[in-house]
Structure formats: C-alpha cells, structure tokens
Amino acid sequence: VKDGSIKRVSGPQGLxxxxxxxxxxxxxxxxxxxxxxxxxxxxxxxxxQVNVTAxxxxxxxxxxxxxxxxxxxxxxxxxxxxxxxxxxxxDPSQSCSFRKELIENRDxxxxxxxxxxxxxENPIVVVNIWDFDGNKFPDLADIxxxxxxxxxxxxxxxxxxxxxxGDDTNVMIIITATREPSxxxxxxxxxxxxxxxxxxxxxxxxxxxxxxxxxIRTNSTLGRADIGDINVNGPFMFVWNGTFIGGTxxxxxxxxxIVAGEGGNPVISSSPPTEIINGINLIKRPPNSLAILxxxxxxxxxxxxxxxxxxxxxxxxxxxxxxxxxxxxxxNACPITTSLETxxxxxxxxxxxxxxxxxxxxRGGSRQFVPKGIYTVALxxxxxxxxxxxxxxxxxxxxxxxxxxxPLEIAVESSPIVALLxxxxxxxxxxxxxxxADRLTGTIExxxxxVIEVGAxxxxxxxxxxxxxxxxxxxxxxxxxxxxxxxxxxxxxxDILGSFVQTPWRMAEVIxxxxxxxxxxxMAGVPMDFGPSPPVEFFxxxxxxxxxxxxxxxxxxxxxxDGSDPTVFRGIVADHIKQLWGLGPQRxxxxxxxxxxxxxxxxxxxxxxxxxxSNPFDPDPNNACSYGASTPxxxxxxxxxxxxxxxxxxxxxFRLYSAKSPLISWHEMHHVAFGLADEYxxxxxxxxxxxxxxxxxxxxxxxxxxxxxxGSLTCQPIRDNNVFTCPISGQVQGIRGWRxxxxxxxxxxxxxxxxxxxxxxxxxxxxxxxxVFSECDQGKC
Amino acid sequence: MSRSQLLLLFAxxxxxxxxxxxxxxxxxxxxxxxxxxxxxxPDINAKHLRITLHMQERSITVEAISMDYGRARSYIGxxxxxxxxxxxxSGKVLGEIRTWDxxxxxxxxxxxxxxxxxxxxxxxxxxxxxxxxxxDSLTYIELTDRWNNSYAxxxxxxxxxxxxTANQFDSECSAWLKNFIQGSTP
Numbered sequence: 001v002k003d004g005s006i007k008r009v010s011g012p013q014g015l016x017x018x019x020x021x022x023x024x025x026x027x028x029x030x031x032x033x034x035x036x037x038x039x040x041x042x043x044x045x046x047x048x049q050v051n052v053t054a055x056x057x058x059x060x061x062x063x064x065x066x067x068x069x070x071x072x073x074x075x076x077x078x079x080x081x082x083x084x085x086x087x088x089x090x091d092p093s094q095s096c097s098f099r100k101e102l103i104e105n106r107d108x109x110x111x112x113x114x115x116x117x118x119x120x121e122n123p124i125v126v127v128n129i130w131d132f133d134g135n136k137f138p139d140l141a142d143i144x145x146x147x148x149x150x151x152x153x154x155x156x157x158x159x160x161x162x163x164x165x166g167d168d169t170n171v172m173i174i175i176t177a178t179r180e181p182s183x184x185x186x187x188x189x190x191x192x193x194x195x196x197x198x199x200x201x202x203x204x205x206x207x208x209x210x211x212x213x214x215x216i217r218t219n220s221t222l223g224r225a226d227i228g229d230i231n232v233n234g235p236f237m238f239v240w241n242g243t244f245i246g247g248t249x250x251x252x253x254x255x256x257x258i259v260a261g262e263g264g265n266p267v268i269s270s271s272p273p274t275e276i277i278n279g280i281n282l283i284k285r286p287p288n289s290l291a292i293l294x295x296x297x298x299x300x301x302x303x304x305x306x307x308x309x310x311x312x313x314x315x316x317x318x319x320x321x322x323x324x325x326x327x328x329x330x331x332n333a334c335p336i337t338t339s340l341e342t343x344x345x346x347x348x349x350x351x352x353x354x355x356x357x358x359x360x361x362x363r364g365g366s367r368q369f370v371p372k373g374i375y376t377v378a379l380x381x382x383x384x385x386x387x388x389x390x391x392x393x394x395x396x397x398x399x400x401x402x403x404x405x406x407p408l409e410i411a412v413e414s415s416p417i418v419a420l421l422x423x424x425x426x427x428x429x430x431x432x433x434x435x436x437a438d439r440l441t442g443t444i445e446x447x448x449x450x451v452i453e454v455g456a457x458x459x460x461x462x463x464x465x466x467x468x469x470x471x472x473x474x475x476x477x478x479x480x481x482x483x484x485x486x487x488x489x490x491x492x493x494x495d496i497l498g499s500f501v502q503t504p505w506r507m508a509e510v511i512x513x514x515x516x517x518x519x520x521x522x523m524a525g526v527p528m529d530f531g532p533s534p535p536v537e538f539f540x541x542x543x544x545x546x547x548x549x550x551x552x553x554x555x556x557x558x559x560x561x562d563g564s565d566p567t568v569f570r571g572i573v574a575d576h577i578k579q580l581w582g583l584g585p586q587r588x589x590x591x592x593x594x595x596x597x598x599x600x601x602x603x604x605x606x607x608x609x610x611x612x613x614s615n616p617f618d619p620d621p622n623n624a625c626s627y628g629a630s631t632p633x634x635x636x637x638x639x640x641x642x643x644x645x646x647x648x649x650x651x652x653x654f655r656l657y658s659a660k661s662p663l664i665s666w667h668e669m670h671h672v673a674f675g676l677a678d679e680y681x682x683x684x685x686x687x688x689x690x691x692x693x694x695x696x697x698x699x700x701x702x703x704x705x706x707x708x709x710x711g712s713l714t715c716q717p718i719r720d721n722n723v724f725t726c727p728i729s730g731q732v733q734g735i736r737g738w739r740x741x742x743x744x745x746x747x748x749x750x751x752x753x754x755x756x757x758x759x760x761x762x763x764x765x766x767x768x769x770x771x772v773f774s775e776c777d778q779g780k781c
Numbered sequence: 782m783s784r785s786q787l788l789l790l791f792a793x794x795x796x797x798x799x800x801x802x803x804x805x806x807x808x809x810x811x812x813x814x815x816x817x818x819x820x821x822x823p824d825i826n827a828k829h830l831r832i833t834l835h836m837q838e839r840s841i842t843v844e845a846i847s848m849d850y851g852r853a854r855s856y857i858g859x860x861x862x863x864x865x866x867x868x869x870x871s872g873k874v875l876g877e878i879r880t881w882d883x884x885x886x887x888x889x890x891x892x893x894x895x896x897x898x899x900x901x902x903x904x905x906x907x908x909x910x911x912x913x914x915x916x917d918s919l920t921y922i923e924l925t926d927r928w929n930n931s932y933a934x935x936x937x938x939x940x941x942x943x944x945x946t947a948n949q950f951d952s953e954c955s956a957w958l959k960n961f962i963q964g965s966t967p
Binding site: 544545548549624631632633634635636647648649650651652653654655656661663664667668671672673674675677678680683684685686687689690757758768772775776780781 | 815818829831849851852853854855857858859860861862863880881882883884885886887888889890896897898899900901907909910911912
C-alpha cells in the first residue's frame, strides 16, 4: 500500500487491544461520517481560501493639467481609491474605500495606506480611482482602456505588482495573496503497536477543513524522516506500512508521528496546524511459540497416572493468540495421526493457559475412564496470525501410563496433639498407597468440630478444608474450640468415582495451661464410637473396649506451663504416633495400626515421670533406664517418652516401656499390643501364641500353619548365623524358633521385618495384629 | 480362607506350645485349652481392682489391693506366659487372664549399624500394679504359670467389700454385697 492510500487494517491482537482498536475505529468512523457529510455538501466550494491584500501604491495623472477642465475652477485631481475584493463564490465581497486619505491637487500620489485585505476563495481585486469634486460630483478616473471601467485583477498566489495605464490615469497596485492554512483536527491511530515485517500497518485518521497538503513525519530516538506527503480535503486516512518515503524501512523504535498541514511546520511541531501522535511502537514480534510450562503428570519417562485422582493437565505459554489442541490416542504414537480424544480451546490469548483431560472418552453415550495402558498425549497450536510456529519442546508429545487406582489409605494428625487454650492447631491429612508413599487422590477433606457444639445439635456440615488432586492436605485453625474441651477431627479421601476412605472422628483435648503438671491424662487422638448413623448426641462418645489405648508419659520433662518442655514433649509424642501410622519420621511402611485406626487410641499424661540410668557407671546391660509411672487401669500400653541416656526397656506385664526413638515404640507396640515374639536371633523373646503366632517353637507346628507354603513363605529357623550352615530344616538343637514371614533365611542380614529390624510388618505379623484388632471390634480390648 | 477356618487349622496343627522362656527341648507339652473369657463390660460403671504385686523369683507377695471405678485394661494380645484365674463365691472359675510373666524384661540394645535389639530376660525381682476387672461374684484370684503351677492365691474380698460398702447404690456392688452377706464364702 502506497502512502496516502486507504487500506483495511489487520485484525486486533487481543481482547483488550481489540477493544481499544474498536473504540478508535468508532471515533474515526464517526469523524469520517461528519467530515464526509461536510465534504459532500461543500464539494462545489472546495477551493482554496486565500488571504489577499491589495495596495494602491501610485496614481498618476496622465493629462498633466487639471483633471476636469469642464469644471469651473478645474484643479489638479483629488484622488481617492475604492478597492473591492470580491469572489465568484458565495463569500461576500470586501470593499475598502479610502476617501479619508484624500490627497488634494496632486498629479502623482504614492499612498502608503490604501490597502485592503480579505479572505475568500478565488478572490478578484477590483480597483477604482476617483477624483473628488465634492460629494455630489466625483469623477471616475479612467485607469484601464475604456472609460468608466474598473481595474479587475484575478488574484494569483504570491505578490503581484500591476501597473494599469488608463486614458487619463495610471495606477500601480501590489496584490499579495497567500493561502489560508487549513484547520487540522487531531488525528487518531488505530493501534499503537505494529510489526511491519508481519505486514502489519497503522492507520492514521483525521480531517482538515479544506483542501490542504499534509506532510507526515516520524520522530524517534533514532532520527526523523518523512513518511507521507498527501493532499487531502476533509477526512483522510493515512496507512503507514513502516517505511519512509523512498522505501527505507523505519527502525524498530517508538515513533512520534507528526502530521503538519500547509502553513504548519512538520519539523517545528509546535507550529500550527500540526498534530502529534506520540508513542507508536514499531516492533519486531518474536516468532509464534508454544512452550509447555508444567504438566501433571510430569512429561518425562512415561509417568504413571491415575485419572481418578485428577485430570492430566498441561500448562503452556502462548506468544500470541492461538487455538490449542490436546490430542490423545492410545499406544506410542508420536506424532498423533488419529486421536482418541481431542480437547480444544480456541482463541486463547497470549500468555499462560492450560488444557486438561480427565481421562475419559465418550463411549456408549457416556463418558468413561479409559482402560489402563500407555497413551500418547500431544499439544499443538494454530496461531491466529498464521505464521510459522516454534514449539517448546520441539515436539510436545509424550506418553503416560494410565493405571488402575492404587489402594488408598488416609491418615490424619493434629499438631499439637493436645492443644493449650487459644493455641492454633494444624490438621494434616495424608493419602497413602499400599506402600505408604504419598498417593495422589481426587479429593481430600478435613473436617473439624467442637465436640460440645455437635452435642448441642450443631454438627459440621462442610469440611474446613478440601484439597483436590493432592496427597497431603493441611489446615490451621486458630481456635479449634472457644473454651477448654475436645476438638474432633477426621479426614476423608476419595477418588473421582472411585475409592472412598475416611478416618474415624478423633478427639484431642484443648486444655487450660494450668493443667500441665497435674496427674491428668488427656486425649491426644481417641476415635469416637459414633456408629454409622447415631443421633448427634452420641458425638463425642468413645469406647475403650474397642481400642488399644496407649498413654504417653513425659520422661524427665519440665512439665511447667511457662516452659518449652511441654511443647517439645508433645512434638516427640507426635513423632511416635506418626511412626505408628507408618508415616515416619524415621521410616515409612504400611501399618496395621493405621489400617485399624478405629481401634487405636492415644492419650497423653501431663505429669512428669522420672527416668534415671539405673547404673550409669556399669557397662551394658546394667545401665537400663529406671522409671516409674502411675499408669491408669485402662491403658493397654504405657510409653515413657524421654531423652535420658540410658537403655530403653520394657516391663510388659505392667504394660510399661521407655522409648527415646519412635522406632522403639513401633517395635515394642508389636510386643505389647499384639504379643508378637522376636524373630531375630538370638537374645530376643521367643514364644508361640495359641492363635496366629508369628514364631513357632517347633518346625512341625510351623509347617502346619496355612501360611507356610503360601506363596513364597516357608518356615525358616531363627538361629545363630555363626553356628549353623544354611539351609536348615527340622528340629535342631539351638534353634530359637521358626518364623514363616518370608522365604528369606535369617542368615541374610537386614531381613526386613518389624520383629527383626523394626521395619515392615510381614504376613504373620499382620495376621496376628489383625486378629487382635478384630477382637477389639467385638469390644474385647 | 476365613479367619475361623484358619483358627481350626491352627487348632488342629498346634499340638504343643512352649513359653520360650526355657529351652525348647525341656518344655513339657501343654494342652491347647482356651482361656475362659472374661465378660467385657463397656459400661461406664465398670470397676477394677488394682493389685500391687511384688515378685521375687517364684514368690509373689501382695503389697496392696484397692478397687475403684473404671475399666481394667484388656490382655487380648498377650502371650500365654502367666495366668490369673478369677474365682467367685462358690469357687467357680469366672474367667482367666493370660498375660506376660511379671518378671519379663526386654532391655533394648543399640547396634553399631543403627538398628537395635531387645534382649529378653526374666528379672529376679519386680514390682507393679496388676489390674483385674471386677465381675459378678469375684472373690479371689489365683496366679499360676502357663503350666498351672500356682504362685499365689489373692483374696479380694476385703477390698471389694470396702469399695462396695461405700458404693452400695451401685447395682453390681449391691448384688455382690447381697451374695457376701448371704454367707457365700470363697
């Protein structure tokens, strides 16, 4: 498009920009309409306005005698002039008479003030010279050929000197004519940013009130140059394609566009009529690009994805407007040629966007989750400007492995385990898979309630926190209860149209600090015996006959309310509980305690229990911890949590043990709560439970166990690795017993087993624990 | 396979057990009798007896006996190392508790590889509280080992009488007192 031509500009670049452009267009169109109307109505008169000045500079009497001999007393002429400036247009004539400047009795005069000015289109200067003979008889001097004719001079631009020779009088006049500058209305621009290399232009719209010549120039930090020189009349549009006159490309810079009308000065921008459009950004747009910013699941190495835990999601960055598609097909199929499913989003704005696939396809009229397997996912974009694309990565196409939903467990903890009045409490729910690794879940909810409130028929109706597509969900509550009392909490986890698990409502106490140091034993996670659908009055009930109740005692802690030890103690107990759930902090593994959490209660004693080294000066085994505590009659387990340098020990008849480490609690709980025997050699405790033992004292009994030979489980001797040679079978003197938890001989070091090295529960351990918990379910705990 | 089936298989398979506190070769066979279950009492009026024991070698002495409200702990998961038989007025066995040996002690020992073991032994002397649930017409308990060798017979009548006299409006206490006044003796 050449300068000065009118062209439809390219489309808007974005919603906001589009709005601005539309607004500017509207104004331009309005102006064009107005000036178009004016232009139409004034077409016939669309001539130049001219400022004209006519000056009579000399008048000479050619007769060299009196001017009118017929008149008595004839004397030299008394000249005066009448200058009229008239037009053949509708402009009214301008007439100037200079009788007051009468100069009497002079044959030649050179007036200096006989000047007449006017502004009109196509003016004609008409001059008449008169000899004043009194008001009644003025004589018209003959200043052109023919008597009584006026001197008529069409005006031309510039300064013209004319000498007219008449019959009796010569007259000299000087006519100066200049064109009147046009009024220039402030021009508008349709957009302030354009990239000429993409054939983008800007359109400057404006109007002048009469035909004029416009010079258009840019001014930037890199210099200035003309970009247009156009003749316009009325409304005009100037399309700039980013080049100077002559075709040189304008530099990438911010340009001020100066529009100067005739009479204005395009260099001196303040000289009217001149208008400036500031800040036109001539840019070089980067290539179209689509870059993946993040993805779930990660795009690396065929991630495993359970769609029921939440959608596959790709977040990406677009350089400009585009329609983006997410194509899915089964198998390894990069690039995708035939899609199983396409998720599309059109006209996405530049910037960050995302697309998700929920793992379903339309089948049989309804959306169904795809079966497990390998699927290929590819992202593509079609940019609005139709230019080539740059994709990051070059081929945003990858595979995911859709898996069936893994097993799902949920644990919930409170921190602190027992709150002081006014102390914030954080509740954390963790969704776990079969190995107790964090497990992404569709939804995790945390519910919190004040037991008193619920008992007063104000049960919670919504969770206090809902987390989606997450494995851990936390919420901190400033005041769980307004007064001392019991706060109840539970967690719910469920996949989308899939597994649903929940913890029981557990209760923890909110105590007045003054209780610290007293003999009180308070709840630190006691499940309610709420039943499936009891009245809300039952909220807060618990049944210790159904739970294994563990009390944690502070061993050598300064249990005064104003010290830090109570907080430290509560934190350590929280770690012991966490380990019992199989959530660390030392190790993570599946836990029958968590699997049967309805039957597990935790309590905290607030009074310190003294722990001393029974004989710190003697070597092992005499430096066992010596301790005592007034245990409640109802607790199945009493743990003294301490930091004293002495050897932990357990008095199982009295249900009392000391523990510096959560893993000691983990191991000891399997002795005390389930009666499991040690499975390592050679100084542990070995006995054979009458029901579901984990250790047999005879090989015959062991092989008779249905677990023996089940899968890979065989009866293995518990015996000293240094004495016997593997494998060993049959009754052998010196063997402590037989275990059937694994086909791994005890000869192999580090055999993982809770009763060997405090790690995972194996088949016989789990069987025994489950038996005990089933007894608890029947109220026998 | 159901749990009951497994139980049956175990019952058929296990012909002898031994406590593990002695060498396996020296243990006499023990009949696989089941303990007499103690009725569960989830009632909030459950009561218990606290018996403070002192045990030295095989000798047990009772330091104190008291009774109070509150349920007694369960012994559901315990190994069969020590037994407490609960007797009523007529000498009827009301129930049996099978639990750990009072002298059982496991002292943890840290190993150089970061693991630990819990060597098991029997202390020569020990002392602590043993909790027994109050049921029916309980009058005394007999403490034995798993081979029913008696260690001690503990008369609970005085402790129960004192508590129940102070709590006559408790239905279980009034029933017990009624039996006691009618002349039933252990």
